[in-house]
Amino acid sequence: MKTKYLKSVLLLIFCSIISLQSYAQKKEWKLISYNVYWGMQKDSTENKSKFAAWIKAQDPDIVALQEMNGFTQQNPEFAPKGANPNNLQKFAESYGHPYVFIVREPAPDGSISFPVAITSKYPIVNVTRVVDNASHGFLTAEIEGMHFVVTHFHPFSSEKRGYEIDQILATIKSKPAGEKWLFMGDLNSVSPLDKSAYDDNKLRDFIREDRKKRPHNKNLGKDDELDYTIQQKILDFGFVDALKVTHPQFIASAPTKLFYDQSKFPLRYDYLYVSSNMKNDIVKCEIMKDDFTDYYSDHYPVLLIFKK
Template sequence: MNLNPNFVRTFRLWCMLLLALCMATSCEDGGEQGEYLRAEPEEELEVDTLRLISYNILEGMKLDQTTGKTELAAWVRSMNPDILALQEANKFTQESLERLAASYGHPYVVTNIKKGDNYPVALTSKYPVEVIAKITEGVSHGAIHVRIRGVNIVVLHLWPHATGSNGYADGNSYRMAEITAFLDGTLKAHPGEVRWLMMGDFNSVSPLDADDLPGGVGLNYDVHTKVLGSGYHDLMRSYRGYFIPSCPTAAFAGGNATRIDFIYGSSAMLSDMTCVETVRDDFTDTRSDHYPLMTEFRVYGTKQL
């Protein structure tokens, strides 16, 4: 059958117009074809590993007699941490710690210097720091709560003496009040946050070390029992599984080996830990009575493909 050429051309034109109308209607109505055409670029997780060191530097690193603490700065550069948490940052001001931190590549510095306290905690970082809280009221050396790359980091230093102060009859009562204030002001104050690290000099021992400490079951474990009951995990025990003392160092040998320095992590951090260790070398053997602790952990972001 022979069709009129004009009829064929007209029929094809109407078919093309009808197809275009159907596609346009589908996009406007949010149908499957329209959703596909408007799909966002795919994303994938970008993973970085950060290194954090927590270090009680003994009264402002007083055993480093160099001007500007160049020995300390050289050691930090050799370790290359992304975050450095300090206890006993004695005699440092915000400005002097900024100068020191700049010498090892950390442009971000947080201190909690307060009246009447000569043993403040501090933190320096390669990455921007969001300061959430500085807890200084009713406690001895206080705590800093910051957020870096999506991880909440708490740096603290508990009361060091057996005798009490600030209205408390004994040292343990004071430490219990301090750890309660720190937990209430950080972990419990932000129930929607799941990624937490808490570290520092706790000046108290853990029930997880009862079999490794002189005195064993007769020691007071109240502080760490409370921390462990709050949902934190002892990262050294979780990762290493055995007792590693944090003090005294080689230069202060003579007393019983103990562990009063800790890094705790929330459950959400456990699977992202890639390293936990006590750093022992020529510098740390001789520059403080405490060994530093180091951990490495994964953080996540997104990148466009």
């Protein structure tokens, strides 16, 4: 009996060592999600070389971008007449990403659509571009067996954000169960996990005051209070807020030292979620604050390092 017990214990220890070695050997992936402010407006260099240099220095595997105004996938003929668009392909290649997708090309009439985009060191496959019923559109894509959603929710309507999140979650639900998902972007909404940071009502009161100047600002909920329902839907779906795994305390993603027109008080609108089956793969998640990100956008980027 003792011999059998000892063998069982030794087998368990051996399996544990193998499992730990396997985890340690997994590749670390680096993902950055960044609202770059009006097509990187603050970078006046050719092909946005300052942004490219900053991204290259971070050496990410994948970059999710929001507010890519004025960017075309690679073909200038898609740009409005007289416009001088930035080439997303050329831009991404300058920091080592040969694979790129943008949710839509610049509109022929020159209107601003705040498109989202994704770039990668590795092939991007099974891409879907959704622009209907989504204010800035959303992308779904697969990279090395992982599924990505990149979006930018409506900036001034809690109701429209509700439709957007329902559409995205329904899209994910329609796919086979058990897949690994990463969901990111500027979601223009507050999380119940940050509720204590907003209990002073400064953000709520700012929105109420701003509404007097901009009646289209309908960012509060039906009770004229901060609306936590958008983020609650994401959490109830089973997604894990990656930042909260490594930083339980509140960390704002806006405003930067540049400015932010939706609040002068700290808030978090930029998120990076992973499906529950990826929670143990998270190595680090943080809001990236440095001399560059302080001034080149009104949002700070979010970094996720995870193992696969």
